[in-house]
Amino acid sequence: MNDSEILELLHRSPQNGHRALFDEYYSYVCAISVNILRGIGSREDIEECVIDTFTAVISKLDDSTVGSVKPFVGTVAKHKAISMRRSLMSRSGKCVSIDSEELGELRSEERVDQNAENSEMTRILLEKIEELGEPDSAIIIQKYFYGQNANEIGRTVDMKPATVRMRCARAMKKLRSLLRDFY
Amino acid sequence: MKKDTDKLFGNLSDEDAERIASRYPVGDKKQRDRIFNEIERRVEGGHTSEDIDVSGVEAYRPRIYLKVISAAAALVLAAGAAVGGGYLLRGRNNNFTAEPSSDVIEETEATAETTAAPTTEEQTTEPGVPTEEQLLELLNSRSYDDYQQLNIGYTMVSENGVSTERGLAKRDMVTGNESMVKKWSHNAEYYKNFSDEDLADWGIDLDNVESIYTSNEMFMYKDLYICVYGSSDKNFIDQYEVTDRKDSVFDTPNVFASPCNFYSEVVLEEINTGKYEIQEISGGATFLGRDCTSARLFCPSVTEYEQKMGRGGVRIFDEEYVDEVQLDILVDNETGLILWFKDTQGEYTEEYSVDTLLFNEDAELPEDGAYIKERLSSCAPNTEETASYDLSILDETPDSENIG
Numbered sequence: 001m002n003d004s005e006i007l008e009l010l011h012r013s014p015q016n017g018h019r020a021l022f023d024e025y026y027s028y029v030c031a032i033s034v035n036i037l038r039g040i041g042s043r044e045d046i047e048e049c050v051i052d053t054f055t056a057v058i059s060k061l062d063d064s065t066v067g068s069v070k071p072f073v074g075t076v077a078k079h080k081a082i083s084m085r086r087s088l089m090s091r092s093g094k095c096v097s098i099d100s101e102e103l104g105e106l107r108s109e110e111r112v113d114q115n116a117e118n119s120e121m122t123r124i125l126l127e128k129i130e131e132l133g134e135p136d137s138a139i140i141i142q143k144y145f146y147g148q149n150a151n152e153i154g155r156t157v158d159m160k161p162a163t164v165r166m167r168c169a170r171a172m173k174k175l176r177s178l179l180r181d182f183y
Numbered sequence: 184m185k186k187d188t189d190k191l192f193g194n195l196s197d198e199d200a201e202r203i204a205s206r207y208p209v210g211d212k213k214q215r216d217r218i219f220n221e222i223e224r225r226v227e228g229g230h231t232s233e234d235i236d237v238s239g240v241e242a243y244r245p246r247i248y249l250k251v252i253s254a255a256a257a258l259v260l261a262a263g264a265a266v267g268g269g270y271l272l273r274g275r276n277n278n279f280t281a282e283p284s285s286d287v288i289e290e291t292e293a294t295a296e297t298t299a300a301p302t303t304e305e306q307t308t309e310p311g312v313p314t315e316e317q318l319l320e321l322l323n324s325r326s327y328d329d330y331q332q333l334n335i336g337y338t339m340v341s342e343n344g345v346s347t348e349r350g351l352a353k354r355d356m357v358t359g360n361e362s363m364v365k366k367w368s369h370n371a372e373y374y375k376n377f378s379d380e381d382l383a384d385w386g387i388d389l390d391n392v393e394s395i396y397t398s399n400e401m402f403m404y405k406d407l408y409i410c411v412y413g414s415s416d417k418n419f420i421d422q423y424e425v426t427d428r429k430d431s432v433f434d435t436p437n438v439f440a441s442p443c444n445f446y447s448e449v450v451l452e453e454i455n456t457g458k459y460e461i462q463e464i465s466g467g468a469t470f471l472g473r474d475c476t477s478a479r480l481f482c483p484s485v486t487e488y489e490q491k492m493g494r495g496g497v498r499i500f501d502e503e504y505v506d507e508v509q510l511d512i513l514v515d516n517e518t519g520l521i522l523w524f525k526d527t528q529g530e531y532t533e534e535y536s537v538d539t540l541l542f543n544e545d546a547e548l549p550e551d552g553a554y555i556k557e558r559l560s561s562c563a564p565n566t567e568e569t570a571s572y573d574l575s576i577l578d579e580t581p582d583s584e585n586i587g
Contacts, residue, residue: 027204035195144192156210
């Protein structure tokens with residue numbers, strides 16, 4: 001479903017529109033939230049961030065909204081995740097040097113060269129993940145980009161959690177060897 | 184390892200996120216429905232956490248005082264909520280006297296003579312001595328995850344030598360199975376405050392206390408978590424408890440990364456949550472024949488730390504109580520494991536030392552289903568729920584035999 005159809009549906013049947021919007025952008029919002037909250041947010045924090053994002057997006061979209069929804073959803077997701085990250089860091093007393101490598105992950109699009117390099121590395125990473133084949137590629141994506149645990153992944157790929165853990169460990173080992181020349 | 188994966192997977196642009204989302208939807212429908220229902224509930228209730236005005240993407244920039252703090256004090260890293268650790272830190276001594284009791288540690292002259300806490304700048308100029316940040320990265324790397332099979336055995340002597348805990352953890356990442364055995368014993372000093380009558384009732388012979396123990400044998404086998412509570416008291420039969428592994432804290436994600444069970448992780452959790460200031464770092468140490476980094480850490484107030492972590496409560500101290508803790512550690516340069524530490528708080532000390540560290544083909548595999556079944560046959564279930572638990576999985580072919 002494209003953005004125009006989602007907006008149309010929101011106008012005709014708000015609840016169905018909400019579901020369509022959610023189904024279309026849930027994975028996108030998850031990926032952004034996990035990326036920004038990685039290393040500091042718990043699974044519950046990430047889930048809260050996703051819920052907060054959609055609640056805010058839905059409350060802001062109205063009949064007058066036209067055009068593309070995606071940039072709006074992406075921007076709200078980033079705002080929410082960055083805000084939550086700040087809050088978590090502040091709450092935990094985490095102090096980070098201004099020169100810290102960690103802050104590099106959160107800088108804006110101003111660093112065009114760095115972004116281009118990261119984008120290329122991510123392209124290679126995704127390529128190598130796909131080389132792992134199914135279900136290993138799905139397991140890696142679900143675990144590391146969406147923060148899913150072995151039980152949730154197990155339900156998706158129809159495997160026991162213990163099997164998921166085992167395959168994940170093996171897939172990571174293989175992925176590391178595939179990426180040895182690039183990282 | 185976690186840091187490695189953070190770096191590997193943590194550079195997503197919006198376009199990358201979009202690409203991944205379009206190719207690989209988040210799979211779990213149950214979770215998806217639950218989240219959507221919560222969104223609907225909040226939308227209907229008018230719950231939005233804050234009004235937002237989206238006009239562009241805001242860059243994350245630290246406030247300037249963070250730079251001042253980070254320059255003036257130790258870099259404090261916090262990694263989520265702390266889980267209650269099992270060990271008691273009891274003391275501090277202002278003099279640096281901590282040394283492993285064994286003679287396996289050899290420090291180079293340059294590092295052994297270091298007495299003052301060097302600054303980060305100084306550390307970066309000394310070859311082989313990591314900076315504070317590098318030490319934290321090493322500790323958090325958990326590079327031991329690179330080994331598919333792993334054994335770690337340790338001895339923990341606490342209460343100034345009164346109590347001893349011996350443990351052995353085994354992991355096999357091929358099958359996903361793990362086990363951990365802990366055995367506690369005490370010397371005669373421990374029993375001195377008990378009456379002769381009580382000791383006689385318990386069957387404790389003070390001339391033979393070495394043979395008295397209690398133990399926990401924990402098996403993380405397939406989807407089961409089984410714990411056998413044992414003791415040397417033959418008047419009581421050992422008991423066992425069974426739960427789903429996914430419901431156990433010992434599987435988040437594994438026994439080696441569980442601050443409940445594994446001392447290296449307990450200490451790391453406390454370092455990450457800001458309990459200690461790192462005062463001194465030295466390179467060139469060896470322990471168990473492995474290259475290590477040594478560090479001295481200091482906690483100015485256990486009480487304040489406990490309160491910060493929400494574990495305050497009412498505490499009654501005697502006059503001799505000392506609130507400061509000094510902690511000396513040796514960190515394995517390859518794996519990031521803490522191989523030895525000694526903490527001192529007032530007159531009390533604890534000393535932890537790893538005595539077994541085996542990898543891959545040298546390591547023993549965790550106990551299999553047949554062993555566990557045999558072990559349980561001499562035990563009683565601790566609850567009716569445990570008694571009714573389906574343990575047929577113990578009869579199944581081991582995972583290792585199913586792997587082609």
